[in-house]
Amino acid sequence: MAIEVRIPTILRSYTGGAKVVEGAGDTLADLLTDLDSRHAGLRGRLVTEAGALHRFVNVYVNDEDVRFLGALDAKLSDGDSVTILPAVAGGAFGFAAAAAISSHSAAAAAISSHSAATAVAAR
Amino acid sequence: MHVLSIDRSIIDAIVAHARRDHPDEACGVVAGAVGSDTPTRHIPMDNAARSMTFYEFDSMEHLRVWREMDDRDEEPVVIYHSHTATEAYPSRTDVSFAGEPGAHYLLVSTREPDSEEIRSFRIVDGVVTEEPVQIVEAGIDPHAVQSYMFGQSPATVDYECSGR
Numbered sequence: 001m002a003i004e005v006r007i008p009t010i011l012r013s014y015t016g017g018a019k020v021v022e023g024a025g026d027t028l029a030d031l032l033t034d035l036d037s038r039h040a041g042l043r044g045r046l047v048t049e050a051g052a053l054h055r056f057v058n059v060y061v062n063d064e065d066v067r068f069l070g071a072l073d074a075k076l077s078d079g080d081s082v083t084i085l086p087a088v089a090g091g092a093f094g095f096a097a098a099a100a101i102s103s104h105s106a107a108a109a110a111i112s113s114h115s116a117a118t119a120v121a122a123r
Numbered sequence: 124m125h126v127l128s129i130d131r132s133i134i135d136a137i138v139a140h141a142r143r144d145h146p147d148e149a150c151g152v153v154a155g156a157v158g159s160d161t162p163t164r165h166i167p168m169d170n171a172a173r174s175m176t177f178y179e180f181d182s183m184e185h186l187r188v189w190r191e192m193d194d195r196d197e198e199p200v201v202i203y204h205s206h207t208a209t210e211a212y213p214s215r216t217d218v219s220f221a222g223e224p225g226a227h228y229l230l231v232s233t234r235e236p237d238s239e240e241i242r243s244f245r246i247v248d249g250v251v252t253e254e255p256v257q258i259v260e261a262g263i264d265p266h267a268v269q270s271y272m273f274g275q276s277p278a279t280v281d282y283e284c285s286g287r
Contacts, residue, residue, distance in 0.1 A: 086222030092206040093176035
């Protein structure tokens with residue numbers, strides 16, 4: 001029962017520098033709990049305190065973004081490949097993003113609503 | 124001290140991309156061989172946010188491009204985006220979301236219609252460090268190099284040209 005997980009540079013401090021680690025689990029949530037037992041702290045960089053996937057971390061199962069597969073409930077099978085990529089994002093909009101380092105979810109919510117607003121305005 | 128050394132033709136392509144998407148922010152990557160610190164392959168990316176004040180790579184394009192770099196033993200040497208009404212300096216948002224500690228973060232400001240401000244930064248653990256941008260005129264003479272070092276404020280632009 002092994003699922004290959006590709007770790008981005010910025011999170012390799014949790015995996016002893018390893019680019020690829022293996023884990024197990026029937027869902028993404030199970031997999032992250034399993035990984036956290038060997039790579040303590042990794043889960044906290046991906047999942048908010050409220051128990052949701054961080055807005056600005058992209059997780060893929062094989063070729064699919066997990067947001068389209070049920071996020072943390074995404075089903076996994078032996079042999080799947082999971083890829084983690086921190087979102088590449090930013091911009092001049094300087095709202096309280098400094099707080100994002102400590103409480104990522106608040107800033108994420110602010111950006112989501114901002115993006116939605118500009119999307120509506122663009123129509 | 125780090126320096127971003129980049130070919131004139133790539134800078135021109137990045138500026139053209141930023142101008143094309145203005146007033147929305149433009150974003151993209153310049154890939155280079157792993158460990159080379161040399162940007163060689165310009166990859167303009169979609170700004171999924173389509174915003175004048177925010178950019179975000181499309182998640183599927185992001186995966187595709189990162190896999191392609193992996194397959195070619197490349198890494199993102201430069202990650203660039205434009206600010207369309209403010210200076211080319213990382214905002215707090217940029218610093219918060221900077222997730223590639225090995226990359227040069229290149230910013231282009233298109234707020235002036237006739238000139239661009241181009242500056243490069245390292246962003247590691249929330250700390251921003253500006254570095255000079257060395258534009259290599261490969262098409263003319265590979266040894267002829269112009270160095271630009273922009274000061275912290277656009278009002279005090281330092282310019283030096285080192286002919287060898």
